Amino acid sequence: MSNYTLLIADDEAIECAGIAGLVQEGFPQIRVLPSVHSSLELIWSARKYHPDIILADINMPGMSGLEALELLQKEGIHAKIIINTAYSYFSYAKKAVSLGAVDYLVKPMDREAFGQIMEKIIRELEQEKLKNKQEEMDKLAFQKMLEVAGKAVISSVILGRPNTEELTIWLENMGHTYWGGFFVAAKLWEKEVQKKTQRENYFSDRRERLLCRIQEISEPILKLESPLLSKRYNGMILWFFFPEEGIGSDNYQSWVSASLNRLSEEVQNNCGAVLQFGVSGWHYDYEEMHYAYLEAVTAVNSAADGEVVLFKPLGRMGKNLRMAEQNVEQLAAYASAHDLENCRAFLYLQMQIWQGCGLNQIEYMVLLTRLMQECSRRVCGYTLYSWGQLRAAAVQAKDLEELADMMVSLLDGLSVLEDKGNTRIAYVCRSLRYIEEHFTENISLDMTAENLGISSFYLSRILTQILQTSFVELLTGARINHAVEQIAAQDAMTRNLLQKSGYQSAAYFYKVFKKTTGMTVGEMRDFYRNAGDGNV
Numbered sequence: 453m454s455n456y457t458l459l460i461a462d463d464e465a466i467e468c469a470g471i472a473g474l475v476q477e478g479f480p481q482i483r484v485l486p487s488v489h490s491s492l493e494l495i496w497s498a499r500k501y502h503p504d505i506i507l508a509d510i511n512m513p514g515m516s517g518l519e520a521l522e523l524l525q526k527e528g529i530h531a532k533i534i535i536n537t538a539y540s541y542f543s544y545a546k547k548a549v550s551l552g553a554v555d556y557l558v559k560p561m562d563r564e565a566f567g568q569i570m571e572k573i574i575r576e577l578e579q580e581k582l583k584n585k586q587e588e589m590d591k592l593a594f595q596k597m598l599e600v601a602g603k604a605v606i607s608s609v610i611l612g613r614p615n616t617e618e619l620t621i622w623l624e625n626m627g628h629t630y631w632g633g634f635f636v637a638a639k640l641w642e643k644e645v646q647k648k649t650q651r652e653n654y655f656s657d658r659r660e661r662l663l664c665r666i667q668e669i670s671e672p673i674l675k676l677e678s679p680l681l682s683k684r685y686n687g688m689i690l691w692f693f694f695p696e697e698g699i700g701s702d703n704y705q706s707w708v709s710a711s712l713n714r715l716s717e718e719v720q721n722n723c724g725a726v727l728q729f730g731v732s733g734w735h736y737d738y739e740e741m742h743y744a745y746l747e748a749v750t751a752v753n754s755a756a757d758g759e760v761v762l763f764k765p766l767g768r769m770g771k772n773l774r775m776a777e778q779n780v781e782q783l784a785a786y787a788s789a790h791d792l793e794n795c796r797a798f799l800y801l802q803m804q805i806w807q808g809c810g811l812n813q814i815e816y817m818v819l820l821t822r823l824m825q826e827c828s829r830r831v832c833g834y835t836l837y838s839w840g841q842l843r844a845a846a847v848q849a850k851d852l853e854e855l856a857d858m859m860v861s862l863l864d865g866l867s868v869l870e871d872k873g874n875t876r877i878a879y880v881c882r883s884l885r886y887i888e889e890h891f892t893e894n895i896s897l898d899m900t901a902e903n904l905g906i907s908s909f910y911l912s913r914i915l916t917q918i919l920q921t922s923f924v925e926l927l928t929g930a931r932i933n934h935a936v937e938q939i940a941a942q943d944a945m946t947r948n949l950l951q952k953s954g955y956q957s958a959a960y961f962y963k964v965f966k967k968t969t970g971m972t973v974g975e976m977r978d979f980y981r982n983a984g985d986g987n988v
Contacts, residue, residue, distance in 0.1 A: 455481045455482075455577075456481060456482050456483070456504040456505065456574070456577055457482070457483050457484075457485055457501060457503045457504050457505070458475055458482050458483070458484050458485065458503060458504070458505045458506075458507065459485045459487075459488070459494070459497055459498060459501065459503040459505070459506045459507070459531075460472060460484065460485075460487045460488075460507050460508075461487070461488045461489070461490075461491075461493070461494040461497075461506065461507070461508040461509060461512065461517060461520075462487070462489065462507075462508070462509040462512070462536065463489050463490065463509060463511070463512045463513060464489075464509075465487070465489060467509075467536075467559075468487035468489070469487075470561075471507060471536075471561070471566075472484045472487065474563065474566065474567075475570070478567060478570070479570055479574065481574065482505070482570075482574075485497065485501050485503055489512070489513075490512050490513045490514050491512050491513070491514045491515040491516065491517060491519065491520035492514050492515075492520075494506075494508060494512070494517065494520045494521075494524075495520050495523060495524060498524050498529050498531070499524075499527070499529065502529060502531075503531050504531055504532060504577060505531055505532045505533075505534065505573055505577075506521070506531045506532070506533050506534070507533075507534040507536055508520070508521060508533065508534070508535060508536065509535075509536055509537050510535060510537040511537060511538070517535070517537075518535075521533060532573045532576065532577065534555055534556075534557060534569060534573075535555070535556045535557065536557045536559065536561065537556075537557075537558065537559060538558065538559040555569045555572075557569070598622065598625055598626065601618065601621065601622045601625075602622055602681045603681075603683065604618055605618055605619050605622055605681060605692075606681040606682070606683045606690065606692050607683065609692060609741045609742055609744075609745060610683070610685060610690065610742070610745050611742075611794075611797055611801070612742040612797070612798075612800075612801030612804070612805075613797075613801075614738055614739050614741055614742060616738055616739065619738055623694075626679065628679045628694065628696070629696070630694050630738060631694070631695070631696075631697075631700070631736075632694070632700065632701065632734055632735060632736040633692060633693050633694035633695065633734070633735065633738075633741065633744070634693055634704060634708070634731065634732045634733065634734050634735065634744050634748075635690060635691065635692055635693070635731075635732040635741070635744040635745045635747065635748035636690070636691040636693065636708060636712065636729060636730065636731050636732070636748055637688050637689070637690055637729070637730045637745075637748040637749050637751070637752040638666070638688060638689045638690075638691075638712075638727050638728070638729050638730075638752065639687065639688050639727070639728055639752050639753075639755075640659055640662060640663070640725055640726070640727060640728075641725075641726040641727065641728055659687065660684075662723055662725050663684050663687075663688075663689055664684065665722075665723055666689060666719050666723065666725065666727070667682055667684060667689050669715070669718055669719055669722060669723075670682065670689070670691070670715050673711060673714055673715050673718060674691060674693075674711055674715065676711075677695065677696075677698070677699060677707065677711075678693050678694070678695040678696065678699060679693075679694055679695070679696065680692060680693045680694070686781075686782055686785065688749070688752065690745065690748070692741070692744075692745075693708070695707075700734070701734035701736075704734055705731065705762055708731055708760075709731070709760050709762075712729050712731075712760050713760065715727075716729075716760075728752060728755035728759050728761075729751075729752060729755060729759070729760040729761065730747075730748045730749060730750065730751025730752025730753070730754070730755055730761050730763065731748060731751060731760060731761065731762045731763060732744035732745070732746075732747035732748040732751065732763050733747055733763050742801065742805075743805070746805075747763040748763065749782075750763060751763040780823055780826045780827050780830065781830070782798060783795065783798050783799070783823065783827045783863075784826075784827045784830035784831050786798060787827055787831045787863045787866060788830075788831050790864075790867060792860050792863070792864055795859075795860050795863050796856050796857065796860045799856045799859050799860065800852060800853065800856040802823070803816075803820070803852050803855065803856060804852065806819055806820075807852065813846075813970075814970055814971055814975075814979075815979065816846075817839075817842065817843055817846060817969075817970060818969075818971075818976075818979060820842060820846070820859075821837070821839050821842050821843075821969075824837045824842060824859060824862065824863075825837055825933060827863065828863075828866060831863075831866045832866045832869045832870075834869070834881075834884045834885075834888070835929065835930070835933055836865075836866065836884075836919060836921075837862060837929075838921070838925055838926070838928065838929030838932070838933075838968070839929065839932055839933075839936075839968045839969045839970075840925065840928075840929075840967070840968050841862075841921065841925070841929075843968075843969075843970060845858040845859070845862070865919075865920070868918055868919075869881060876914045876918065877918065879904055879906060879911065879914060880914055880915060880918050880919065882904055883900050883904060883911060883915065883923075883926075884926070886900050886903055886904070887900065887923075887926055887927055887930050888930055891927060891930040891931050891934065891953075891954045892931075892951070892952060892953070892954040893954065894954075895927070897911065897912060897923040897924075900923065911923070928964060928968065929968075931953045931954045931955065931964075932953070932964065932965060932968045932969065934952065934953050934954075935949055935952075935953040935961075935965065935973075936969065936976065938952060938953070939973065939976050939977055939980060940980045949961075949973070
């Protein structure tokens with residue numbers, strides 16, 4: 453099998469044939485190209501074939517062989533050159549060496565010398581081949597390393613643990629500089645996808661395939677003017693942009709909106725899919741880029757089909773409340789998968805964000821309670837955590853890490869309701885459903901137990917054993933939770949609030965509300981009004 457090619461250039465055809473015969477006889481790894489007999493033919497053939505070796509005479513019709521080789525060198529056509537000529541002048545040899553000639557033969561050719569030169573050239577070509585192969589492998593390995601490093605950078609930001617050193621190393625190797633940046637989140641408009649199939653697993657697989665294809669389509673469109681990192685995560689595509697000069701906080705929104713509209717059109721034409729986008733605010737500090745991620749997710753969750761939504765700050769409390777409620781889906785996904793490590797990381801990060809915003813303890817507890825309660829409802833269908841239970845944990849915790857551990861322990865407890873075939877679990881679930889359906893009435897432990905067909909003593913015991921709480925705490929929790937929801941929606945005056953929450957006495961309701969939430973009804977109203985006019 454021929455590994456290399458040889459182009460022979462000599463104005464004497466018989467000389468070319470003789471050299472070709474020597475090569476074919478002694479060096480089967482070399483394929484001899486059609487010989488040429490002038491400098492112009494040498495140039496044309498070298499451009500066409502890009503030979504590994506050129507054996508050329510100096511004195512040929514037209515320009516000299518040396519002039520032809522010099523022109524080819526300027527064009528970037530590099531080959532191992534052997535000069536074969538009747539001239540033995542030193543000036544010719546010197547010029548040949550300057551052009552990178554491997555050796556210089558004087559006619560008539562010495563067969564032994566020619567053989568030694570060819571063996572030397574083949575060794576050099578083999579060494580260069582190995583070197584090039586290693587360089588290519590090193591290049592591929594380096595590119596793979598950069599891809600892994602890039603994924604580590606964007607993943608650390610998403611998880612709230614941005615590593616400045618990792619980013620700096622990655623940027624230096626990519627030749628970029630960080631001046632600030634923003635996040636974009638994209639989701640498929642699921643109604644458009646779901647209406648094509650009723651099979652959940654098929655829909656999930658199709659969505660993942662679509663997201664993978666969309667990520668591929670996005671690269672050449674979005675990378676035109678800005679370096680970026682991308683990642684498919686939790687049913688979304690995320691892009692972390694850190695533009696070079698020319699794009700900044702004052703004009704990035706118009707630029708990215710135009711780019712996303714082009715991407716949306718391309719995706720619709722190629723995949724028949726409709727996207728919705730969320731764009732974060734601009735952040736200069738890399739260590740705050742996790743806020744940009746949360747903003748992008750918040751924005752995309754409020755987008756409609758084909759829409760690009762730019763994140764708009766709602767003020768300190770409104771921003772944090774909206775983020776907590778929009779991102780509860782992520783926490784619920786971790787809890788449902790029993791991924792306690794990510795549950796803890798998520799909660800710890802979320803609490804760090806609240807702490808960094810300077811929230812007071814009451815504001816902090818409202819956000820944490822709403823987050824945990826909504827997560828509970830999404831995971832098991834019931835709100836298992838009362839305001840009092842969560843406040844007690846917050847008081848006991850020495851720091852954020854211990855509080856995060858306590859919350860994770862509570863989330864881990866949601867799994868106890870999964871065993872629906874267990875009779876005790878079935879009774880607990882039925883009692884929770886009964887409370888949720890009748891909390892506005894004057895119900896009691898005895899009434900609930902009677903409805904279930906068991907004794908009140910047995911019901912009280914299994915509630916305590918399985919949920920670590922009492923019937924009274926569950927009932928009070930259901931009533932206060934409903935009251936807070938009504939206040940948040942500004943959907944009830946005080947008189948209606950009492951009736952809708954199952955209380956007859958205003959004084960008693962105010963007392964229980966304050967004891968449970970740590971806030972008066974008026975303070976809770978002000979809290980939600982200040983958080984964004986009740987739009988939570």
